[in-house]
Amino acid sequence: MHRIKMIIEYDGSNYHGFQIQPNAHTIQAEIESSIEKLTGKPARIIAAGRTDSGVHALGQVIAFDTDSSIPPEKWQFALNSVLPVDIRIINSSLTRSDFHPRFDAISKNYIYKIYRQRSGSTFYRKYALLYYEDLDLGAMQTACKYFTGRHNFQAFCASGSSVKGYEREIINCQWKQELPFLTLEISANGFLYNMVRIIVGTMLEIGRHSYPPYTVQQMLNSGYRMEAGPTAPPQGLYLQKVVYGE
Amino acid sequence: MHRIKMIIEYDGSNYHGFQIQPNAHTIQAEIESSIEKLTGKPARIIAAGRTDSGVHALGQVIAFDTDSSIPPEKWQFALNSVLPVDIRIINSSLTRSDFHPRFDAISKNYIYKIYRQRSGSTFYRKYALLYYEDLDLGAMQTACKYFTGRHNFQAFCASGSSVKGYEREIINCQWKQELPFLTLEISANGFLYNMVRIIVGTMLEIGRHSYPPYTVQQMLNSGYRMEAGPTAPPQGLYLQKVVYGE
DSSP states (O other): OEEEEEEEEEOGGGSSOSSOOTTSOOHHHHHHHHHHHHHSSOOOOEESOOOOTTOEEEEEEEEEEEOOOSOGGGHHHHHHTTSOTTEEEEEEEEEOTTOOTTTTEEEEEEEEEEEOOSTTGGGGTTTSEEOOSOOOHHHHHHHHHHHSEEEEOGGGSOTTOOOSOOEEEEEEEEEEEETTEEEEEEEESOOOTTHHHHHHHHHHHHHTTSSOTTHHHHHHHHOOGGGSOOOOOGGGEEEEEEEEOO | OEEEEEEEEEOGGGSSOSSOOTTSOOHHHHHHHHHHHHHSSOOOOEESOOOOTTOEEEEEEEEEEEOOOSOGGGHHHHHHTTSOTTEEEEEEEEEOTTOOTTTTEEEEEEEEEEEOOSTTGGGGTTTSEEOOSOOOHHHHHHHHHHHSEEEEOGGGSOTTOOOSOOEEEEEEEEEEEETTEEEEEEEESOOOTTHHHHHHHHHHHHHTTSSOTTHHHHHHHHOOGGGSOOOOOGGGEEEEEEEEOO
16 A cells, blocks of 8 residues: 545535535545546545635645555546546645645645626636725735734634634735735634634725724634624635645 | 617626527526516517627627616616626616617627646636647747738638628737736627637647648638638637727
8 A cells, every 4th residue: 555645626616615425516525436436446535624615726635545556646647537627636646654634734825815806707706705895905914914923713713613722823814916806815834614714704894994903803812703704705715735844 | 668788798608608599598598588577578689799608708798678767877787686697797878779789890809718727727627728738829929910801711610600701800810928828819890600719729720830820821712611720619718899989
């Protein structure tokens, strides 16, 4: 047996998220059944992050064990020939037998794309949040500073999710405006469930002056989900890259 | 009765083209039924161009007659509230009672988008031609010069289509490279059936050195469809703008 590491991208529009579940069309199920088509044996993959329904990936990382004679770097082409076109393998390679895509990750980069123009918007409705109203970009950049650093992010975690701790470190958090797009780049050593989308939903409220940027500090202090803003919709979110120490 | 002119955009991915036909999901049918929802009366629209299945529009122009009391400039918002999200009205206005979107057009602009990069390609599979191999852009630009001007374009018209004449004038024809996209901009006083897609298919053959640019002149001279290149797929094509004399 040997372990294969793959970098993949997918259009999450037509899937009920990454993680396999009964009677649902998931990215994990597509990849596992595609591996089985090639090897004739059931496969189980592990991913760096479990993206939600409608969320996309440009650089998701997965790993799986196989005794197949397919050379590691050929898995990319072999799988792309059987996978649906909305899931693409970008790279495949041999990795060490104890490599774990999630536990070994040092940081993850997400982007959240907002489309700011009415013209052409229908082409981005599944690939960005369509948002036309005025936004105070300065206030949103100020809010980024409050998010950056090591904090307890319980207020920015979907209620009902169970994790051991809520402390995470945001390494980078900034808005890049390249019209017609406004894009949040955000990296952290880990993210809580729905954390990026709640951060974006909160920053949109700040951008439309529902409350000032410094209230982010109060939200972080409170730890109450209801203090933070709404959860932004999934279609703007992309898992862009997972960083490892190797 | 008064005549309303509208500029519309649509994602053609999920439609069997613009023109209404029995038992098919078409853009014309969606718009006409949406107008009927608002007015309670059957409507018939006329369009500047009948785009094929999978072809998109950024600036299609349509017109229809109505005795509705909806103010002309409000039709945009009224229709957008009932239309599916992949068809959007960009503008609506009152026009003269004999305005005809097709016959009155002075020229039409199309673009054809090619996505040149593997990374991220799945997000453009319905919105551009995915093409990764080398292309000789210089040869393709040279080919543009042969297409430009007044010519008999019978070799670049889908066989079996019946029109009165095959002479058209291409006013502008050039490739713009803004990686990861390579985009053909092409304007003419009119286009034959599949003309842009056959021109693109021919230029791709020239770009991969199947034949040199000057063979375009031979194709134009011959008038035989089989002399020209293949028909490029629909998903890269956008009706960008229709120009009127007003």
